[in-house]
Amino acid sequence: MVAKSDIGVRCFQAFLAWGNFVIACCGLALMAMCIFFIFDRDHLYVLVYATGNDSIWRAAWIGLFTGFALFCTAVFGMYAVLKSKRGLLLVYILLMIFIFAFEVASAITAATHKDWFVPNLFLKQMLENYNKPLPQNLPSTQDEIYKNSGITSTWNMIMTEYQCCGVYGPQDWLQYNSQFRQQNSDSEYPWPRQCCLQDGTGGIVNVNACKIGVEPYLFTQGCYDYIAGPLIRQGLGVSWFGFAILCWTFFVVIGVMFYYTQLDS
Amino acid sequence: MSSVLVVTFMSVWFRVAKGLSTVPYAPEVTPHNLLGRVTSTTLTLQQPVCFFNNLSGLPCAPDNCEIWLVIARGDGVPKFEAIKGNTSVLMSSPYPDAFRNNSSPNYFLTKLGVQNAFPCAESTGFRFFRVGDEGLCSTSNCNGILPAGSTVRAKYVLLDPGSKQVVSESQWSSPISLIALSDSAGIDEWIGKRSGGMIVVTSILSSLLAILLLFLLTAFVLRCTGFQKVKQDVTMPPALGSVRVKKYSTHNVRNAEAVHSPGVTHTVTTRT
Numbered sequence A: 001m002v003a004k005s006d007i008g009v010r011c012f013q014a015f016l017a018w019g020n021f022v023i024a025c026c027g028l029a030l031m032a033m034c035i036f037f038i039f040d041r042d043h044l045y046v047l048v049y050a051t052g053n054d055s056i057w058r059a060a061w062i063g064l065f066t067g068f069a070l071f072c073t074a075v076f077g078m079y080a081v082l083k084s085k086r087g088l089l090l091v092y093i094l095l096m097i098f099i100f101a102f103e104v105a106s107a108i109t110a111a112t113h114k115d116w117f118v119p120n121l122f123l124k125q126m127l128e129n130y131n132k133p134l135p136q137n138l139p140s141t142q143d144e145i146y147k148n149s150g151i152t153s154t155w156n157m158i159m160t161e162y163q164c165c166g167v168y169g170p171q172d173w174l175q176y177n178s179q180f181r182q183q184n185s186d187s188e189y190p191w192p193r194q195c196c197l198q199d200g201t202g203g204i205v206n207v208n209a210c211k212i213g214v215e216p217y218l219f220t221q222g223c224y225d226y227i228a229g230p231l232i233r234q235g236l237g238v239s240w241f242g243f244a245i246l247c248w249t250f251f252v253v254i255g256v257m258f259y260y261t262q263l264d265s
Numbered sequence B: 001m002s003s004v005l006v007v008t009f010m011s012v013w014f015r016v017a018k019g020l021s022t023v024p025y026a027p028e029v030t031p032h033n034l035l036g037r038v039t040s041t042t043l044t045l046q047q048p049v050c051f052f053n054n055l056s057g058l059p060c061a062p063d064n065c066e067i068w069l070v071i072a073r074g075d076g077v078p079k080f081e082a083i084k085g086n087t088s089v090l091m092s093s094p095y096p097d098a099f100r101n102n103s104s105p106n107y108f109l110t111k112l113g114v115q116n117a118f119p120c121a122e123s124t125g126f127r128f129f130r131v132g133d134e135g136l137c138s139t140s141n142c143n144g145i146l147p148a149g150s151t152v153r154a155k156y157v158l159l160d161p162g163s164k165q166v167v168s169e170s171q172w173s174s175p176i177s178l179i180a181l182s183d184s185a186g187i188d189e190w191i192g193k194r195s196g197g198m199i200v201v202t203s204i205l206s207s208l209l210a211i212l213l214l215f216l217l218t219a220f221v222l223r224c225t226g227f228q229k230v231k232q233d234v235t236m237p238p239a240l241g242s243v244r245v246k247k248y249s250t251h252n253v254r255n256a257e258a259v260h261s262p263g264v265t266h267t268v269t270t271r272t
Helices: A007-039 A044-051 A055-083 A086-114 A117-128 A139-162 A170-176 A177-184 A207-212 A224-262 B002-018 B074-084 B197-224 B263-271
Strands: B045-046 B066-073 B108-115 B128-131 B151-160 B165-169
Touching: A007 A224, A007 B108, A007 B128, A044 A055, A044 A117, A044 A139, A044 B066, A055 A086, A055 A207, A086 A224, A117 A170, A117 A177, A117 A224, A117 B197, A139 A224, A207 B128, A224 B197, B045 B108, B074 B108
Parallel strands: none
Antiparallel strands: B045 B128, B066 B108, B066 B151, B151 B165
């Protein structure tokens, strides 16, 4: 059996404690990052929600909780390692593997779902929901109202703020039949007015030039990068940071397990 | 020399006197690369700049001759050609009913302005005329939208406002196809290939979790199968200061057969 006073054992203990300290710091950082993503600065959540699969947000939520749990457990682990009590270490190991499993779920979900955000996903959604009239019977369709008004207002905000139009470009509004096209003739509204250059007071600088598509009175760039960009960054952040933390945690937990088997009390 | 001039003059005079002369120009879609130059119901044409300026012997002056545009679909072209000499040409096909069905006239006329408004001089900026700019309008010669997705041809004509008669015309444009709207249901949202990063994250993390569980199992098995039997003799020195560790002897468990009454001791030792 390893003698605890050995200098080697002390070093191993110190290494494990330090490893846990790193995990605690990473856990806090992961939690902070997930809070940032969940905060949803660009109001993109409704676009993802309306696709019927908002798992990328679930991944961030799981990441938030596992980040906090990692922090708490790692602090507890430092105590357990320094105390060298087998009971404490066993609790630590079991907790850590439990959290590990959740964090694996979070990272895999984020990595898998970020692949979903192809341009056509948002194109189809935009055409089918932008400017869709609200349903008549209110009580049964709160969800519909949330989706329709949310998608319309998010698109209006993105197009105005980032000076872009459509998913690929303004031609999206011309080439496809859409809810917007059913409400508006393409003589007066070839594309929403939010695609037109605005002056400081929110008025449109030149409506006629915008209608036939003269730059710079019409934003000719597509909005895909401004929509999918933050979502893909969110997916990458949650999955790869989670991956890095897990790789580190893996070795620390293995080390603690080894330490656990070598303790005889 | 002079006879040639006279002949030329005579021919021009003759054609104008007959009521109609043709200029060798045709309307064109604006060559600028504008996203909205052709939509499903509108199109943006170049203005008839300098089209009718070389004509002589016109019954109207440049400041009151009017330039009109004829837009025709399918058999609207021969229908207009048949009626273009009449004085009632402006009223021959009111816009709201022009494209109602196949037996409709399939053409309509709309006014651009007087001839003077389209001088030959180069002007800055680009000049265009947008067909369909007034949407679904209801007056007989308004600039209404075209049938969605149709193929149309255009022609500029010069009209004498006094007699309401066409006095000169351009050639027909080549056929212009408007955009036929695609159905959004046909958009393919398939994600295509999975990203490499996703495969790496998924496979490595699953393996790590599996290895970790395997190690956990191994650790339990090691503890339970008396991995440390040989080392039992080693005495533990007192632990470092505050981190003192209590030491339980697991001796009883391992020699459980030797203990005749395992009751209390057993429960205590297994817990350690």
